[in-house]
Amino acid sequence: GAVVSQHPSRVICKSGTSVKIECRSLDFQATTMFWYRQFPKQSLMLMATSNEGSKATYEQGVEKDKFLINHASLTLSTLTVTSAHPEDSSFYICSARDEGYEQYFGPGTRLTVT
């Protein structure tokens, strides 16, 4: 149980384009989903928290107009990186929770912006 999928696993895009990443909870209803970013050899950094049907809460320093989050259903959240630039290249990971506080992670998306 508690399986989270994430697509795509890898994406390469050109500078200035937008990229959408999907996160799905496959066998449970995710009341809250989280989006993290992780640079090589660094800690997880929480970008935003989203609850189904409401606006995401972004962490300080994360541009909400650049990183658009939509949590349209209890099993799906999307992160769109708009006008991506090379400095946005990173490992993006989503996680989801159902009733407890533990989070279950998707496999991550490695974004490379050229």
Add this chain to the structure above:
Amino acid sequence: QKEVEQNSGPLSVPEGAIASLNCTYSDRGSQSFFWYRQYSGKSPELIMSIYSNGDKEDGRFTAQLNKASQYVSLLIRDSQPSDSATYLCAVHFMDSNYQLIWGAGTKLIIKP
């Protein structure tokens, strides 16, 4: 300030020995504690959760919680090379909505 502290390591342990990973946290009111394992290039994977003082065992893993001293530890018995990974401690603080506060992780190396 909500903080979770871990020694970054690397912690090197011979195969077959016990690996001991430690984590301290700043808020006495915390109730929920988690250990995650992250292999290089992969996402974190939940391995243990603990909510009350004492020990909790699951296979080769034992989580230990001491709320009075504000630390939580993870013991790995009979360490295997496949246990080599970064181990992340995460704590739910009472007033942090549903977010977890993460330690920076301890890199564990099991030497054959």
